Amino acid sequence: xxxxxxxxxxxxxxxxxxxxxxxxxxxxxxxxxxxxxxxxxxxxxxxxxxxxxxxxxxxxxxxxxxxxxxxxxxxxxxxxxxxxxxxxxxxxxxxxxxxxxxxxxxxxxxxxxxxxxxxxxxxxxxxxxxxxxxxxxxxxxxxxxxxxxxxx
Numbered sequence: 001x002x003x004x005x006x007x008x009x010x011x012x013x014x015x016x017x018x019x020x021x022x023x024x025x026x027x028x029x030x031x032x033x034x035x036x037x038x039x040x041x042x043x044x045x046x047x048x049x050x051x052x053x054x055x056x057x058x059x060x061x062x063x064x065x066x067x068x069x070x071x072x073x074x075x076x077x078x079x080x081x082x083x084x085x086x087x088x089x090x091x092x093x094x095x096x097x098x099x100x101x102x103x104x105x106x107x108x109x110x111x112x113x114x115x116x117x118x119x120x121x122x123x124x125x126x127x128x129x130x131x132x133x134x135x136x137x138x139x140x141x142x143x144x145x146x147x148x149x150x151x152x
Contacts, residue, residue: 008054
């Protein structure tokens, strides 16, 4: 019975690989409870799927679409544009983070400083110590070489 059914199906779907993929998808649909378009006659789901394809009682384009949709890894959703928040580009050149459009949406954060470039670094004065002797003193005891405990 199955050999005759496959020979009938090859007339409808000339590529055997496509035939196997479509029949397997239809068999999965039948197994999950889809309505049968032919009599069951005590046949298993793959044979029923082949019989439905041979008798053209199922739409092959719908079956192929469900096959592709079932094998997709990334599911795309259409989100209306009115639900998306409105973002503006930052005012500082070189900054890559987006800022919310309205102040009500903006979180309370410290102001963002402009990035330091070669031009701005040359313009800024170098940090100088407040007193001339201050820079020569070590910042902590380890730098001074005082590793031993001091008497109290």
